[in-house]
Amino acid sequence: VIERVDAKDNVLIPLNLDDLAPRLQAAFDDGIRAIAIVLMHGYRVPAHELAIAELARKIGFTQVSTSHGTSPMIKFVGRGDTTVADAYLSPILRRYIDRLARDIDQSKGAKLQLMQSNGGLTDASLFQGKDAILSGPAGGIVGAVKTAKQAGFDKVITFDMGGTSTDVAHYENAYERVFDTVVAGVRIHAPMMLIHTVAAGGGSICRFEHGRFQVGPESAGANPGPACYRRGGPLAVTDCNAMLGKLQPQYFPHLFGPNQDEALDVAPVRAGFAALAAEIEAETGIRRSEEEIASGFLRIAVENMANAIKKISVQRGYDVTEYALQCFGGAGGQHACLIADVLGMKTVLIHPFAGVLSAYGMGLADVTALRERTLEAGFDAGLMARLQRELDELAAQSEDELAGQDIASARIETHRYVHLRYDGSDTALPVPFGSIASMTADFEAAYQSRFGFLMPDKALVAATISVESIGRNFDVENNVTAASDAPLEILDHVRCFMDDQFVETPVYARSAIAAGQRIMGPALIAEATGTNVIEPGWQAEMTDIGNLVVRRVVQLAPRVAIGTSCDPVMLEVFNNLFMSIAEQMGYTLQNTALSVNVKERLDFSCAIFDPEGALIANAPHMPVHLGSMGESVRAVIRSNDGNINAGDAFVLNNPYNGGTHLPDITVITPVFDDDGRDILFFVASRGHHPDVGGRTPGSAPPDSKHIDEEGVLIDNFKLVDGGVYREAEMRAILNGAKYPARNTDQNIADLRAQLAANEKGVRELHKMVTHYGLKTVVAYMGHVQDNAEESVRRVIDVLKDGSFTYPMDNGQKVKVTISINRASRSATVDFTGTSKQGANNFNAPAAVCRAAVLYVFRTLVADDIPMNEGCLKPVEIILPDDCMLKAQYPAAVIAGNVETSQIVTDTLYGALGVMAAAQGTMNNFFYGNATYQYYETLCGGSGAGPDFDGTDAVHTHMTNSRLTDPEVLEWRYPVLLESFEIRHGSGGAGQHNGGDGVRRRLRFLEDM
Structure with a gap:
């Protein structure tokens, strides 16, 4: 696109629609119907994007996504990725929604709403592709938080374990959202629940390689699934629980086999672990039982999931021992007590709909509308009038959106936030809009809690503002679980391997547990959507609204005795633990x-x-x-x-x-x-x-x-x-x-x-x-x-x-x-x-x-x-x-x-x-003067190998840094980035080609 606007809103090159129109027409003639429009500083000066959008609609494009409309925030690359994702996903979602709407009789008052990644519902007509990416996990967080609050818990770690992955999140008084995240390598700049995902689920593949037990990240998926699914799958975490007796086929849904009506099959699981035991003995000289091996794999999976929880809690300054672990997902109840023990948590909550809590959470969610805007202005008394004015503008927009969905004003709550950061820093923390003094105090308290120190000599910057309008959903009445004096019925006694030994374990039906009744571990509690394992030292109690609250009642030994000889299980645990600590330092x-x-x-x-x-x-x-x-x-x-x-x-x-x-x-x-x-x-x-x-x-x-x-x-x-x-x-x-x-x-x-x-x-x-x-x-x-x-x-x-x-x-x-x-x-x-x-x-x-x-x-x-x-x-x-x-x-x-x-x-x-040589340089680029100093290393092509081509435009070997976003670069430094492109054909031709390099052109706006 021939046009250019700088960071100070100056139009350096006017938009040339005459040049663009035939090229858009050619794309349309090729069958393309969706377009993403992303221009430098378009979030500040949207006129050029609007003009291109109007032209595209005249030509006939049916999906037109503009970056200022999709994500009106600084950062060209993130906003661009988000706009492309929106343009790609929205037509697909629109076709699905239209089909769904045809099947719903809305004349009788039924309304079609969809869950957004930010944790709120919105009308189907307003749903955008960029807001769909983490909508499923967001429903789980809403369900987990709302049901936990109904149960009396205000501090919650949510733990959603499914077949291929585990999603975890932190909650204390308010949902935590991020405005920048990376999903499948795509930078998404849109409000989303702060969710950390780790590749550890019931289908995570278990293997022994190079002297170490390893779990994941590869997954058996749903097909073929774990070995016990009767489809010839590999050993996975679910098989470990079956091997240990924690999953009993007779109390698990009969959904397997060619007709999907058979129980889990433990025979291939036993055979698989027996073969693995022989392999491990041959390599290490140590004989381990099948149960010891399964227990070892399970320990690694639990540690991996616990490390994921640390990233959203301990790493950010929260003491997880003060929280309840809200456990859900199909596999969550099998591991909750073990994960709580690793983290030192004392309370686990399991809702009656834990197995389907993400779906249930969508029904509990409120209707929300969010707005955000970049400011990047010095935070002082002179800014207050502008803050009030622009927050009111955003609030009017978000409230109008809810009113358009027939939500009465009495049910609408609007919250205004100012995202503050230290000058020169990138970490902006949201605080409720108020006086200068109150916002400063809130920011300093949040910063001190997160990082452990303050920088009082640094000025504050109002980076962005945001508004959230919430249309409160009607409260869902809890089902009351009756009390009973009748003795607790035990369905069965089974043999389980827990705490490195076999234990006789009673099995209970959750539906038969009355309010106030308690079950001491070890125990299994079976229900329609999952199995809950109550480990030794833990006690489960049924509440009057049907929740299982599981508490550690026997103090956990402060020190784990595992010896000093090299154990393949603990080798993997310590590998991951040392790495996790270094990563927390880096964060x-x-x-x-x-x-x-x-x-x-x-x-x-x-x-x-x-x-x-x-x-x-x-x-x-x-x-x-x-x-x-x-x-x-x-x-x-x-x-x-x-x-x-x-x-x-x-x-x-x-x-x-x-x-x-x-x-x-x-x-x-x-x-x-x-x-x-x-x-x-x-x-x-x-x-x-x-x-x-x-x-x-x-x-x-x-x-x-x-x-x-x-x-x-x-x-x-x-x-x-x-x-x-x-x-x-x-x-x-x-x-x-x-x-x-x-x-x-x-x-x-x-x-x-x-x-x-x-x-x-x-x-x-x-x-x-x-x-x-x-x-x-x-x-x-x-x-x-x-x-x-x-x-x-x-x-x-x-x-x-x-x-x-x-x-x-x-x-x-x-x-x-x-x-x-x-x-x-x-x-x-x-x-x-x-x-x-x-x-x-x-x-x-x-x-x-x-x-x-x-x-x-x-x-x-x-x-x-x-x-x-x-x-x-x-x-x-x-x-x-x-x-x-x-x-x-x-x-x-x-x-x-x-x-x-x-x-x-x-x-x-x-x-x-x-491998052939790359550039033999880190492509360092330094510039500056008495006021500004800047340094970057540029990417280039990697060398080819005997059976592979090199890669274009990547960092290679001894350097691994990231370029500053173009808009941030121009905002903070007196430079203009005129071009940055792959230099096609520069990598060298051969049987396998070298990767192409790049060309980067900057103009200095001051003497450097």
Whole structure:
């Protein structure tokens, strides 16, 4: 489309409809009837989108979605994806709704309403595709919350477990919604319930691979389904419950077999687990019973689901022990007690319609209308009149929408919200509209609760406003469950495997349980839509409105005794647990950081290390960080022997002590035992700061020859001393170099965020030690590394010797020879022959080279294992002392991190014959001045392989960051993004083609 509007609402290029009209007509003539219209800054200046929409309708397009009408919010990519999704889905939904409407006699007062992803109903005529994406799970949350409140619970974790996945959500006084989310890789910018989904359901496939029990993410689905479904399916979580006696075929719906009228078949389940037991014994030498194996798989599934709940609760600062677990879905009742135990929750709620609560919830939902608008305005008294005016406008729109659905004004409630954030931050939190003082107080309380600190020196910004009008549904009367003095009828006694032993377990029919009657676990409670397993130590009570309230009445042992020898089940549990903690650290860092580099581009990494500095686990962040941070941790240990105390934290960016380049600053925190005597772990977070000084903004001079030209070198500085944050001393370092940092406030804010991330890791690791015991945790720190080591050795077994030389544009070269020792199942990676350290900035720290080797060997392992220190145990790296890959002070290194690291990776893949080279660069782009500093890494084409083409326009190898949204970029910086496109045909032709690169063109609006 020929047109352009800038971030200040100026029309730079007028809309050319004469050019567009024939192309739209050609698309229409090809049979296309739906169109999505997305223009830069269209949410602010919609005139061009409206004109195109009018033209499209005149031509005959039947579905016209405009971005300002679909999602009037900043962020071009998210708004664009949402508009495309709306244009794609709406015609399909409209055809379905029209068919449905024909079958409903609306003349008798029946109304057709549909559930939206935001948790509210709307009239069928107003339903849009963008609002349908999570409408089913949203119905479950509404049902769970409303029935929980009827039962007297105001704090609820919803747990919806079905056949292929589990959906979880958090509720306290109000529904939590998000306005940006990713569904199946598509960014959706529309109000949705905050739901986290994990690939763990009754159909999740169970398998034993490479010494570990693994559950999912693959699912058996409904067809063939689990092995017990009589269709020849694989072993799945449902089969585990059948094997353990927790699912009894006679009390399960008879829906299986060729005529869909037979019971579950346990015979293939027993045969499958017997075969698996033999396989495990052959590999490990340990004989396990079929029930022990099924119990192990179930434990992993439960841990995976518990980790999902942590992401929407613990990770965000909520104490789940104060909540009830509202359990529903076809498989929910089988696992609720086990999941509650993992999380320390004491109460489980199971509604009489738990098996179909998502459908029931739609019947309970209110009719809602939501409106939102981007402001991005300074939050002060001068803004109040505008806030009042624009909120009133949105409220009038949303209330009119409800009135148009015949909802009386007396039943309409309207809530107004202002979404506030700190200036420079991206995390906006909604607060009810009120006075400046009340909104500020509400924001600070919410921010403190979420992140654990405030930034009082930062101004507040009103990012967006939103309005929700609710047409209250009529309350549903609860069925009263009668009390009875009659003894509780036991249907049967069955043999179940619980708590690692067989127990005689009574079976009850839910329909026969009277109000006030209690059932002590172990027990099974069967009902039409599911089976509820009451584990030992739990007691179920029927309430007078038909709910089962299950409470832990026997205190759970504070510590789980599992031993220190390597158990394949616990190996998977600890793999996932260590990873989960690192991910929680990353979430905290992303949400509390100030710089765009961390918040939007995700140029950061978080990891856990053992007391010697060996990498234990990391979140899937930046590969160049994760393989090198261990060297930084070991440098801190060496430099502070005997002077590391509880409450300390260290900061460094020294490229000769594990750093990569100066902008990558690492904060390291020791994790002590409860007595403060022994170090149990280290946690570390590394973030790319936009500027740390140097000759040029962004700390990346293209011609640097000395490290001082690249910025402030920080080595082993104690940032926190015994709990005291040494901000003044840190500022002095940043301001005291030959070329000082340009935005010290931003550096300090990001360092504070890194400390917050580390503290999150410290707390979660302490919880782990309390739960499992120190000896067990220490043992599994070793076991996860041993497992990764063995995985790499299996890859080495099939590798061949190889050598490769990569000539660089500046005349230097990287050479590697890889030698495989079959007897020891090890590899030697020898960089002898690589150019010597040069008088340029292409010298790479040894830690960067090590990171590249770790990355390459980890990528050769197809199995899902963490990238930890064990991956390099079978690999010897040889770096000559004067090599450009072993930079010595005062060598400049900025290009070594962002250019040479990619070349090393390509060289290694070349020697192994695995993949052709990519670009040999991270495509770094730095610009700035005294006021603005910005840095981004651009995507490009990946190399082809022996049996695959390369991929167009992706980040490759040692970089994995995200570009700032074009509208955010132009809003915050004086630049104009003129084009960003795939450079077709640039990847190279061959039997398998290389991936194409990109072309990006920006215009600076100030001197840079």
